[in-house]
Amino acid sequence: MAIRAPGGGAGLAGFALGKHQLKQRTKKTLSQSLNLTSMVDFMSVIVIFLLMNFSASGDAMFNQPDIRLPSATVGEEIERVPVVTVSVNGITFEGNPVADSQSVMLSEGDSGLEGLEQALLDEKDTFKAVRAGEGFDGKVIIAADEHVPYKLVRRVFNIAAKAGYVRVNYVVRLATKEP
């Protein structure tokens, strides 16, 4: 492409022109119309897609960096019920540490999980006090790391069942079902 000397175009070059020439040139508009219809259509499609995929189920969980949830192809929607997290580093109830995983692994029976049992019983009392007219539903969510030993999970759900939480739910990541 050939290199041209500046001038003769729009912008600052206009200052070099005479008054008459400038008047003639300004008759031609320099503004360009931009067709926004396609952009609005595109943005509308994105908004609709994001709204359809919007999910607030993750808000019910206490996300921890040391917990990688196991995946499953089926499952029901998460409800807001008490959450117990189980990882190799520790066991928490509603985000508060209640037991050490290593000591629980080394012990048997209810030993090491007294804190969890007490927290579950307190939560049960609170539920009954707040919702006096309703029956206790006995629901609890266990969010366990996929690589924790089964013994750890077994001991946690046994404590939950002992405290009256018989509807134990395990959190999973929904994966696509293979054909």
Next chain:
Amino acid sequence: MGGVNLPEGGGKRTLDFELNLVPFIDLLSCCISFLLITAAWTQLARLETIQKIEAAGGAGGTPEDKIQLVVFDWGYELLPPGQTESCAIKKQGGEYDQTFLRRELQRMRTERPLMTIAAVAAEDKLDFIEVVGVMDICVDLGLINVSLGQVPGYRGEPKPCGGG
């Protein structure tokens, strides 16, 4: 700006009018930003179990409607409803054969429509993900009442499932 052309009525005054799209684009941009920031890209779900205290007898139910599945480090052991002899699905190439397990459970479900309870157990040392894999298959096949428990006592050497 978006322009709309209406048919002229024959008068001198044009009926064109312009719709200001800038606020609309601003609104859409805000919506997209908000939804992108708050989007949950990993979908979470829950697998429900009906849990009993182990000392109280595990999953409950009658022998006619309950299947027992045990996850060992060598594979799966299945005790079909109403039977005393269990069968085994051994690992294939170091991996649990979930495809075979699904097929066997599907066959049992077809033969025994009353079978709706699954009592799943596993060895203590196994990873929790192996148990979830079995629970996932059970729930997917319509076993509405799944419970977890402890490995039962030794029931003898199981024969291979499916008569193989």
